[in-house]
Amino acid sequence: MRDWYLSNNLLLNADKSGVVVLGTANQLRLAAAVDSIEVAGVTLPVAPKLKSLGVILDQRLTFNDHASAVAKARNYHARAIKHVRHLLSESVAQTLACSLINSRLDYCNSLLYGAPESTINKLQRAQNNAARVVLAAKRHSDAKPLLRQLHWLPVRQRIQYKVAVY
Secondary structure, eight states: OHHHHHHTTOOOOGGGOOBOOOOOHHHHHHTTTOOEEEETTEEEEBOSEEEETTEEEETTOOOHHHHHHHHHHHHHHHHHHHHHGGGSOHHHHHHHHIIIIIHHHHTTGGGGTTOOHHHHHHHHHHHHHHHHHHTTOOTTSOHHHHHHHHTOOOHHHHHHHHHHHO
């Protein structure tokens, strides 16, 4: 690694670098004793998760922490839109939701293909909440007809569509 870095005129910035060990539960148990790795002359601690290009990677690649972070950001923006929703037309509210909320869902969502149902459900609840805000529906109203009305695919189908397009 060090030679590759040097031959490409690169330096490793330890403050911005991280290491995560990926594997099955059994493999992670075997690697539990590893607490740091030396790369290009720099010792980096092993972390349980790391963020790369806006995606949180965990040791088992379940993307549970990533889905939680995306859902949290989406819910934040949905609440912000909800505060001013009475001042907006449905068209403007939908445009805001698509640009602030759905764009976060679509970013790198092809990585979630095959993710556990619990991970997808977190994102689906956030999308359902956004649909209710856009259409000014009651909090406990069924989201499926709302998603259909907005022409939004449910999260699992959005992921499958994106993978199919690739």
